[in-house]
Amino acid sequence: MLEIRQLAAGYPGGGRVLDGLDLSVPEGAFVAVLGRNGMGKTTLMRAICGLLRASEGTIGLGGEDITGLASYARAQRGIGYVPQGREIFGDFTVAENLTIGRIAKPGLSPAVPRHLLELFPILAERSRQRAGSLSGGQQQQLAIARALAGEPRLLLLDEPAEGIQPSIVQEIAQKLREIVDTTGLTVLMAEQNLAMVDGWADSLAFVDHGAIAESGVAAAGIRQDQSRLSKYLSI
Amino acid sequence: MHVTGVEAPAPLLKVDGLAKRFGGVVALSDVSFELEEASIHTILGPNGCGKTTLFNVIDGSLRPTAGRVEFAGQRIDGMTAARIARLGIARKFQVPGVFGELSVAQNLETALACHGGRYGVGALLRVRPDAVRRDELADLCGLSAKLQVRVSELAHGEKQRLEIAMLLAGDVRLLMLDEPTAGMSVTETEAVAALVRQLRDERGLTVLIVEHDLHFVRSLAEPVLVANEGRIIARGDYETLRHDPRVIRSYLGEGADA
Amino acid sequence: MIGAKREGRTGLIATGLCWIILCGVGVLVDDWLLAQVAIYLCYGIFAMGLSLIWGQAGILSFGQAIFFGAGAYGFAVATLDMLPGTGTGILTGLVFAVGLATVLAWALAWLTFAGRGLSGAHFAIVTLCAAAVVEIAVTRSGFLGGYNGLFGVAPFTWGGEMIAERPMYYIMLGVAFAVFLGVTAIVRSPYGTVLEAIRDDENRVAHLGYETRRLKTVAFVIAGALSGLSGALFAAQFGFVSPSLLGFALSTQVLIWVAVGGRAVPLAAMVGALVVSGAENTLSNTLGDLWLLVIGVIFVVVVIAAKNGLFGTLFRLPPPKRLRKT
Amino acid sequence: MELFLDTLNYFSLLMLVVLGLVVIFGLMNVINMAHGEFLLVGAYTVVGITGAGYSFWLALALAPVAGAVVGLLVEALVVRRIYHRFLDTILATWGVSLILKQGVILVFGPTAQSVANPLPGVMNVFGVDYPRMRLLIMAVAILLTLVLYIAMFRSNLGLRLRAVIANRDMASALGLNTRRMDMASFGLGAALAGFAGAIISPVMSVDPQMGAGFLIPSFLSILIGGVNSLIGPLFGVAAISGSSNLIAGWLSQADTQIIVFLMAMVVIRFFPEGILKRRQK
Amino acid sequence: MTGRKQNLTRRRFFELGGATAVASLAAPVVAQQAEPIRIGVLQPFTGGLEALGQQGANGAELAFLDANDAGGVDGRMFELIRADTATDPKTAVERANDLIRRQKVAAIIGPVTSANRDAMRPTIERGKTPLLYATDYEGGVCSRYISCYSALPDHWVVPIVAHAVKNLGDSFYLVGSDYVWPREMNAAFIAECDKTGGKVVGEEYTPWGAKDYTATLRKIRDSGAKTVVISIAGADAITFVKQFAATGMKKTTQVVFFGFSENYLAGLSDEESEGIIAPTNFTSSLTSPEAEHLKERVRARFGADAIVSNTVDAHWSLARMYIEGVRRAGGDDREAVTDAMVDQTLMSGNGEVYLRPGDRHVDLNVLIAQAQGGRLEVIEELGRIAATDQCT
Secondary structure: OEEEEEEEEEOOOOOEEEEEEEEEEOOOOEEEEEOOOOOOHHHHHHHHHOOOOEEEEEEEEOOEEOOOOOHHHHHHOOEEEEOOOOOOOOOOEHHHHHHHHHHOOOOOOOOOOHHHHHHOHHHHHOOOOEHHHOOHHHHHHHHHHHHHHOOOOEEEEEOOOOOOOHHHHHHHHHHHHHHHHHHOOEEEEEEOOHHHOOOOOOEEEEEEOOEEEEEEEEOOOHHHOHHHHHHHHOO | OOOOOOOOOOEEEEEEEEEEEEOOEEEEEEEEEEEEOOOEEEEEOOOOOOHHHHHHHHOOOOOOOEEEEEEOOEEOOOOOHHHHHHHOEEEEOOOOOOOOOOEHHHHHHHHHOOOOOOOOHHHHHHOOOOHHHHHHHHHHOOOHHHOOOEHHHOOHHHHHHHHHHHHHHOOOOEEEEEOOOOOOOHHHHHHHHHHHHHHHHHHOOEEEEEEOOHHHHHHHOOOEEEEEOOEEEEEEOHHHHOOOHHHHHHHHOOOOOO | OHHHHHHHHHHHHHHHHHHHHHHHHHHHOOHHHHHHHHHHHHHHHHHHHHHHHHHHOOOOOOOOHHHHHHHHHHHHHHHOOOOOOOOOOHHHHHHHHHHHHHHHHHHHHHHHHOOOOOOHHHHHHHHHHHHHHHHHHHHHOOOOOOOOOEEOOOOOEEOOEEOOHHHHHHHHHHHHHHHHHHHHHHHHOHHHHHHHHHHHHHHHHHHOOOOHHHHHHHHHHHHHHHHHHHHHHHHHHHOEEOHHHHOHHHHHHHHHHHHHHOOOOHHHHHHHHHHHHHHHHHHHHHHOHHHHHHHHHHHHHHHHHOOOOOOOOOOOOOOOHHHOOO | OHHHHHHHHHHHHHHHHHHHHHHHHHHHOOOOOOHHHHHHHHHHHHHHHHHOOOOHHHHHHHHHHHHHHHHHHHHHHHHHHHOOOHHHHHHHHHHHHHHHHHHHHHHHOOOOEOOOOOOOOEEEEOOEEEEHHHHHHHHHHHHHHHHHHHHHHHOHHHHHHHHHHHOHHHHHHHOOOHHHHHHHHHHHHHHHHHHHHHHHHHHOOEOOOOOHHHHHHHHHHHHHHOOOOOOHHHHHHHHHHHHHHHHHOOOOHHHHHHHHHHHHHHHHHHOOOOOOOOOOO | OHHHHHHHHHHHHHOOOOHHHHHHHHOOOOOOOOOOEEEEEEEOOOOOOHHHHHHHHHHHHHHHHHHHHOOOEOOEOEEEEEEEOOOOHHHHHHHHHHHHHHOOOOEEEOOOOHHHHHHHHHHHHHHOOOEEEOOOOOOOOOOOOEEEOOOOHHHHHHHHHHHHHHHOOOEEEEEEEOOHHHHHHHHHHHHHHHHHOOEEEEEEEEOOOOOOOHHHHHHHHHHOOOEEEEEOOOHHHHHHHHHHHHOOHHHOOEEEEOOOOHHHHHHOOHHHHOOOEEEEOOOOOOOOHHHHHHHHHHHHHHOOOOOOOHHHHHHHHHHHHHHHHHHHHOOOOHHHHHHHHOOEEEEEOOEEEEEOOOOOEEEEEEEEEEEEOOEEEEEEEEEEEOOOOOOO
16 A cells, blocks of 8 residues: 655755655555654654655555655545644534545545544534544544544554553554454554554554664564564663 | 762752643643752653643743742742743753754854853843853864854754753753654663763753653663653652553553563 | 855955945045935945844834934934924934934834734734834824925034035945944844844744843844934935835835845845935836836845845855854 | 714725735735735726726626736745745735736826716615715625635635644645645635725725725734634724724824724734734743 | 036045046036037826826926927027936935936926925025926925915915805815825915804814725714815825715715816716816816917827826926026026026916016916816806915
């Protein structure tokens, strides 16, 4: 589904954050990218969704080269993005947040599909409420639901567990797993919180200094893998 | 000047019942701790536990929703960022707080010019900042060959080092570092730890570090405050805390019991 | 590095040449043109003041003419003996003019910077509005001559005789040179560096312990005082003052001069004022309505494509010695 | 009652002008100093078309088109290149205003032009005889404002626009073509200005300086209301027009202007985020 | 030439070398005999009053070009140099300086506003160059070098008050732009009302660029004034009249409009302008032989559409007075022409006018005109009126 070759990217004047990164995510897989802060996880996510231009390398989505496309064009080709810090529209209602996720894509009806609301009942319950008044965990669910409303082929999540209660983390991870299993959605998630990964993701990739150091590692049992945790996460 | 042996010194920084909310999101809830003079503390916690918000409240970028902050016996919450900085609190930002449009030399000068409390325009017009000190700082951050280079053209690591050098230019008593090792390799991390200890030992600085890198915390071997979900959940030294189930849970997630 | 050094050296040479040429102009050019250039030098001083706050500190003011006009009116009111106790002395007039502009600049800075303060677009629009208010208020004021303004402002005299064009030109050139030295010294001092840092990121400067508000206020007041000085010199040479000297139109004109010349380099700003107003003088007669269209297009193109203006790169000086390696 | 109508009248004039400004400012964060000249485009469209013998109503229909065309040109040639340089957009659009004004002078000449009043006579409303053209302008302004706000807050198109205003990057990452929406918003803003210029042309002199008088009151309205708010400017316009009309009841117009501008400056000074937003830190 | 000699001596003071180049620059170039007489036409061609500037220039140029066609004065032709004040006093002074000192003009005709004229006055007097000012103003100019072909308050206000009190009703509301001319006109108006028993019930000044006169109109109606007296200038006046007409107040309230001319008719529909009463010195609807002559000359030179207004007539007449002065003085010497041009009577577009030697103002023939069907028709001819001496 996603093929990244020799990707290099960075911020204006900030040097390269990603350098020669290769990553391949098969269709229907749930892959987590792990790494310490500053190693390039967020940069990778932004480069894939197009908010950051790649200076070198290519990004392929479902066989199509999307490297040169603007972010909205990539979204229209099936990338859904849940950014770090969630970035929901705080002044909009919950329902509006979901609708915008839907109508941003041409060709989708504005009505939010029922299964999505069933998946996140709290959102249906609070649909008239200002999104900014939700708790952090609820906002995270909203951000995911907003991305899913656009019916993506590939879902990118950037540290979805950040700042969220452990019980909710479990709930969110479980839901993601469920979606992957039932719909065949491909998920690429940048994370540090192992509770979000262990037992839920299919495989792991470790990012270190702007490149993938190791990939295809089984997610199950990663919490016991002291050598990798120490090497890549400093735990 | 090694001060670690001094008996029960009055706390330099005292944080009491600090809370900060953004709409429905609770970033800090009831944070309390004290830092003794010339100590090093690390606040450890996963991303999103409120570490950066805590720094923003202490350095005056944000006003707390509740609670108080005292520095050297003086209440500082509610003061402007500039005034807090002049009291001797320097803060390193996660994104390097350097001036991209200015040269390295100008960046260092901006930090140096106010050295010795000379902040007024008259002083700034008269003062000729200490060039020797400037070059020392440039050496310290390894940028003496790049004095004329615009900072926006530097690499990320160079900016990080430049920012630390700029913070050290003034009369700092409390140094706050926000993830100083983000993006660094293990050896670089250890070098930062050594630098921090050196600063404490040689200059008597009090250092507060926000970090989530356990390697760094271990190599620093200093007291740790563990934060999660907007509060401090544990305090102690690293070796003790690494076996504390609350800490393990906050790092490895629910259900982990290694 | 080498490129930067060479750029500095050409900047130094160009700056020197520019002043030599201006000295030479005083010898080579006829009286009429000389009187014109002397007036343009007033604009040049005005432009250098603006370049200090806009180019250096990044404060976009749409109301600088308030201070130019305050200087002009201040000088006129004082030398026309309209105030008790000032007499008609030129020097008193100058002091009063600069003082008035300084006080007004300080008041406006206090109003806009104090507390959380205004910046960016808010500041631009509030100053624009202030210029409009001042212009209307002065037009309403009978004491200040209303719409027609005040006439018969005394020219500069020496031993009872009016100073002729050529010496007057050199006096103006001397004042402009002094202002250039002063502004350049400020720009190149540590204070200038801090102002530049404020332009880049005011918040970070505050975190280093600076009261950025005060630093900005001082820069704004200096710029205001320079505007007042140029206004007073203008009034003395022109012999009259009117509300158009302190309104929106002149405020935006000076922005054009500085933008076209180069906002970050004082001499470039001054040359911008000389060149644009000189071109306006020669071209407005031949091009008529087209002239304003042309200047509009040039302005837009410079803003979009040349942030340093037409002369900013040419007159950029090498960095001060203290910023080079010891 | 009449005071109310008079206030409503100025409110309507200003609201017509401000609507387009709000769209451009809110969406693209561009302070469009050429907005007054977009009014000129609309007004001179009416002059040209009625001058050629066609009806005012046809001209009124075509004016927004003319405004949009000019707006899109300005967007493509100028604003697109610098819209990340916020302060420079102020300067560049101000340069554009010079160009447009001078262009109008070259084409139509500098003198005031006449647009015949298509609805002469007065009508009795609430016991007051009021000019029919003014009543039409009020009705149109209120209707247009309502339609625009309903579209903004109740339609999906409005939701898209608001999403771009709220968070440009995120809107783009969700799939919204922000590039096209920039063009659309600039075009819409200019079209609204063109329409406003056209409909007010019968009640005032149509001359090249016509836009200038609206510049300051309309920007003050927006700042008073709050720059990143869609509802705010409504209150800003109400504040400016209401206070203008009340004060003008017992002072001369020139004094009124000074007082209203000063009051607005003070309000902006103490509520830089607009009167609707509480100060928060 | 004396000026140039002085240049040389002063130049020697500042000489840093290159003396030959300087000398050649300053060398006199032209032989005396064929030299044309240079006239500066200093008018607002941009900046808001372009229409008046263009008409003023037309009037002046008509006079000088006709003189050239007739062989000039003693074989010397007039050369016209246009300069633009941009309706801005600062620019006006710069241009006046340019004309006097660089172009060495023998006289300047213009500008339009009092603000520009007053600003230029020191320059004119220092340059000892005649200024021909042909716009109506508030009075008070007394200078050897400034000759005024202008309607003063004495010309307009006194007769119009008498006319209004008799025909329009005796209570007035005065609305003017916020500058000197309206204030002086209104002050004269109030003084005249005090004498004749008229009543001024309101006086108000509006800022430049006002867009909405609703509040003012409300005040006018509430005041019960039978006549509103307008001294608003430029495009704002059109806005005012349009909004006034739309309220339907015309049925009950008359309009007297100072400075109303053919220019405003173009900006108003016939219904809107209908009935406006204005004092003037010339209107294109005059049919006297001299008026027909002027109209015919203007159209011959500037096309059938050219507006023939008060402004055109004033500039044309005053320029011809200057030409007569040159003829009398036998050359373009500024002092000689200044002395020679006064005390002459000349046929303007509206009867004979007289340039007084004392204050250098012109006694004019005043008309009261009314807008009727898009034309400015004469309703009363008051004959030649001599204003009080402006120098006392």
